[in-house]
Amino acid sequence: MTDQIFAYITHKNGVADDSALELSVAAGKINADAAVTAIVAGAGDSLSAVCDEMAKAYPTVWKLDNDALAYPNAEVIRNVLASILPDNAMVLVPHDTFGMDLSPGLSVKMNAAFISDVVDVEGLSDNTLTIVRQEYGGQVSTHVAADISSGAVINVRPGVFQPDDIAAVSGEVVDKSDDIEITDAKRRFLETVEAEVGDVDITKSDVLVSVGRGIEDEDNLEIAFDLAKAMGADVSCSRPIVDAKWMEKSRQVGTSGQTVKPKVYLAAGISGSFQHLGGLKGNPFIIAINKNTKAPIFQVADVGIEADILDFLPELTEAIEEL
Amino acid sequence: MEILVCVTRVPDTAENEIEVNSDGTDIGRDDLVYSVNEWDNYAVEEAIQIRDRVGGSVTVVTVGDDESEEILRREMAMGADSGILLADGAFDGSDGLGIARILKAEVDKGNYDLILTGAQSEGGTAEVGGMLAALLDLPFASLVNQIEIVDEKKIKVGREIEGGNIEVSEIDLPCVLSVQTGINEPRYVGIRGIRKVASLDIPTHGAADLGVDPATVGADGARVKRMDYFIPDLGEGAEMLEGDTEEIISKLIELLKAKGGLK
Ligand SMILES: Cc1cc2nc3c(=O)[nH]c(=O)nc-3n(C[C@H](O)[C@H](O)[C@H](O)COP(=O)(O)OP(=O)(O)OC[C@H]3O[C@@H](n4cnc5c(N)ncnc54)[C@H](O)[C@@H]3O)c2cc1C
Numbered sequence: 412m413t414d415q416i417f418a419y420i421t422h423k424n425g426v427a428d429d430s431a432l433e434l435s436v437a438a439g440k441i442n443a444d445a446a447v448t449a450i451v452a453g454a455g456d457s458l459s460a461v462c463d464e465m466a467k468a469y470p471t472v473w474k475l476d477n478d479a480l481a482y483p484n485a486e487v488i489r490n491v492l493a494s495i496l497p498d499n500a501m502v503l504v505p506h507d508t509f510g511m512d513l514s515p516g517l518s519v520k521m522n523a524a525f526i527s528d529v530v531d532v533e534g535l536s537d538n539t540l541t542i543v544r545q546e547y548g549g550q551v552s553t554h555v556a557a558d559i560s561s562g563a564v565i566n567v568r569p570g571v572f573q574p575d576d577i578a579a580v581s582g583e584v585v586d587k588s589d590d591i592e593i594t595d596a597k598r599r600f601l602e603t604v605e606a607e608v609g610d611v612d613i614t615k616s617d618v619l620v621s622v623g624r625g626i627e628d629e630d631n632l633e634i635a636f637d638l639a640k641a642m643g644a645d646v647s648c649s650r651p652i653v654d655a656k657w658m659e660k661s662r663q664v665g666t667s668g669q670t671v672k673p674k675v676y677l678a679a680g681i682s683g684s685f686q687h688l689g690g691l692k693g694n695p696f697i698i699a700i701n702k703n704t705k706a707p708i709f710q711v712a713d714v715g716i717e718a719d720i721l722d723f724l725p726e727l728t729e730a731i732e733e734l
Numbered sequence: 735m736e737i738l739v740c741v742t743r744v745p746d747t748a749e750n751e752i753e754v755n756s757d758g759t760d761i762g763r764d765d766l767v768y769s770v771n772e773w774d775n776y777a778v779e780e781a782i783q784i785r786d787r788v789g790g791s792v793t794v795v796t797v798g799d800d801e802s803e804e805i806l807r808r809e810m811a812m813g814a815d816s817g818i819l820l821a822d823g824a825f826d827g828s829d830g831l832g833i834a835r836i837l838k839a840e841v842d843k844g845n846y847d848l849i850l851t852g853a854q855s856e857g858g859t860a861e862v863g864g865m866l867a868a869l870l871d872l873p874f875a876s877l878v879n880q881i882e883i884v885d886e887k888k889i890k891v892g893r894e895i896e897g898g899n900i901e902v903s904e905i906d907l908p909c910v911l912s913v914q915t916g917i918n919e920p921r922y923v924g925i926r927g928i929r930k931v932a933s934l935d936i937p938t939h940g941a942a943d944l945g946v947d948p949a950t951v952g953a954d955g956a957r958v959k960r961m962d963y964f965i966p967d968l969g970e971g972a973e974m975l976e977g978d979t980e981e982i983i984s985k986l987i988e989l990l991k992a993k994g995g996l997k
């Protein structure tokens with residue numbers, strides 16, 4: 412059973428998500444000998460393009476084509492997967508907003524173990540899969556052992572299993588559309604509403620001064636704006652600042668905010684959660700200022716400063732203004 | 735509308751630096767400040783606002799121990815009508831599915847139209863809500879940041895997806911929703927508010943009261959087990975700028991100049 416691994420492929424407009432190949436890497440780390448099957452569910456012509464693309468990395472691709480799958484409604488997809496996956500299967504899903512929606516319930520319906528947000532695979536022995544995950548926003552890591560004798564649903568953190576050296580295969584696309592069961596959904600998709608555009612477009616900024624919960628109070632935001640002004644930078648932020656309604660959503664960096672590509676990113680009072688870092692692209696020069704030297708941001712930053720930002724930022728501003 | 739909100743007590747990451755204890759069996763628990771899981775506060779606030787709009791009641795429930803009573807009281811001070819503590823030695827060491835099974839047993843005893851959880855807790859597994867829904871065979875939506883009550887049979891929910899876009903769906907009641915931060919602004923609770931609810935009775939239900947088979951929960955029932963805590967060796971990490979503040983600032987300014995960080 413453990414040599415039967417499936418990967419759920421997320422795709423949009425005929426293009427597979429980056430996670431599609433990452434799941435193949437993760438599957439290989441779980442069991443190098445496994446025959447891995449990609450599952451591509453959706454509707455219409457664009458589906459074939461995704462399947463063909465996946466057949467270059469996966470030996471088998473299951474194509475599930477049905478109008479009811481045109482939008483990936485997790486409830487519908489869950490029932491489809493539960494109806495088509497063999498007993499005791501292992502299925503890999505990206506730990507994104509779709510995977511968080513789908514997987515816990517899927518594991519219950521499959522009577523399989525659920526292993527969430529996996530960042531590394533330690534190994535498989537008999538029916539025990541040992542993986543690495545993180546807790547407390549990445550401050551500590553843990554080894555987790557799961558009994559996968561009756562299968563497993565495994566959510567894989569996007570971006571960690573880099574597909575640098577995937578051997579090209581010429582896989583086979585199998586149309587399984589007639590084998591799936593479409594059920595009436597108690598949750599019905601209506602529409603997608605695009606995020607609002609704000610006053611500043613941080614996706615175009617070369618230099619960002621980004622503030623997180625460490626700024627502590629709305630009134631303190633001023634010191635970040637003062638610094639940004641002195642540097643000629645724009646101000647962005649992490650999610651808690653937006654949740655508190657201190658700044659507009661359009662200034663939030665991260666998976667549920669903006670994807671930015673600055674040259675320089677100064678993270679002040681930001682711990683460095685993977686959802687925040689997920690919005691940081693283009694390999695910027697990262698400066699982290701934090702009073703906790705163990706904050707995960709220091710693992711990805713180029714330069715770190717242990718300081719209280721409430722003291723440090725104004726002093727830095729003053730020094731720059733004096734140049 | 736009868737609303738149940740699942741809440742959990744966690745070490746407050748804004749108040750503590752989380753460290754691994756000396757033998758790697760746990761995080762260091764000495765002097766930890768605990769609070770309600772951040773996401774759960776938003777769920778409780780949302781429940782209170784819905785109740786205030788359409789009537790009904792809000793119950794908060796947690797699977798925990800005696801110390802968890804304080805967070806139930808805190809949420810009752812926010813405005814929840816009642817609290818239930820689910821505690822039993824047999825629950826110790828439960829995995830997410832175990833927690834969901836215990837919560838299901840409590841849900842089965844009531845008559846709830848809407849069950850809310852937070853999107854995730856300190857472990858970041860984000861699993862209990864979806865599992866609970868599947869065990870109850872109820873519809874589910876995760877990462878909800880908008881709730882609109884349409885009528886007694888259905889509601890409209892917005893899910894926050896990538897890029898901050900919102901996926902809007904209609905969902906039949908009863909249902910389970912996991913709530914994302916930012917959906918509202920949770921009200922502040924002062925010492926006075928907590929004092930007001932200090933004498934309210936909070937019933938405790940154990941495995942026998944709930945009819946939960948101890949073998950399906952707790953450490954014995956867990957298929958997914960945490961083995962240890964550790965700090966991974968991730969190579970060099972950042973180059974830390976050392977010296978007094980003045981020295982650090984002048985080094986930083988040189989770096990900023992070199993990397994195009996000053997205009
Ligand atoms: C589905 C989902 C999507 C998400 N999307 C995003 C997203 O798009 N963007 C995002 O940012 N988050 C997102 N999050 C939230 C994310 O998980 C973290 O909770 C968040 O990034 C934490 O923000 P933070 O670093 O500002 O706060 P914390 O994690 O609380 O960190 C604050 C840091 O400030 C430091 N600090 C405190 N005071 C000071 C001081 N005076 N001086 C210096 N340092 C100080 C602390 O040591 C700590 O490291 C998402 C979560 C979920 C579940």
Ligand SMILES: Nc1ncnc2c1ncn2[C@@H]1O[C@H](COP(=O)(O)O)[C@@H](O)[C@H]1O
Pocket residue numbers: 739740741742771773774795796797798830833850851852853854855856857858859860861862863
């Ligand atoms: N011990 C618990 N008691 C009650 N609810 C819980 C418990 N653990 C988790 N939950 C709920 O499940 C949500 C998601 O947590 P998790 O699945 O642990 O990431 C939390 O926000 C709570 O609403």
